[in-house]
Amino acid sequence: MSEVELWIALILGIMMLSSAVLALVVKNHLAAVAAASVVSLGLALLFALMRAPDVAMTEAAVGAGLSSLILALALRRLGLWQIDSGSENSNLLSASSKGKDDA
Template sequence: MIALEVWIALLIVLVMLGSALAVLLLRSHIAAVVAASVVSLTVTMIFVLLRAPDVAMTEAAVGAGLSSLILALGLRRLGIWQLDGKRAGRNLLMRDHDDA
């Protein structure tokens, strides 16, 4: 029988993979930043399961906290944190046919 910690780790890994895929597929840049912070939070939970609280606290503070804040402020500074119209439907996996 598989231990409870293994099931929890598998669930965390599935959430992490789903969030990483969402970063690539989401159309909203802010939503992609939130998904990236979810990836960092799941990595934090993996470190907690591995009994490395110092690394988990660092990952939570830097990975989920500071990096997400810097990405969101960068989007705001560039003016693409809320897009309307034609450009709002693009993401990293879609080619822009207007530029070609």
């Protein structure tokens, strides 16, 4: 059982660290918010592993859910909402958000 916990913690830790680096270097801001949310979700699983189920519940609901919701909505207000990395094919969302900026 302890061996299993060790492997789970190792995989989660590597996932969280690489996702944290990704959140700071990736160009698309929405992808960065998603990577930060992955860090929060891995943290919730680690809390459950460390026998803190109440903290894990709160982290999953507030840290991974509400926080990324706030950041994503703020991206719309900041005009950085962009689904595609390539700016050649301007999709509907970026076009509409661009129109909202001008207004």
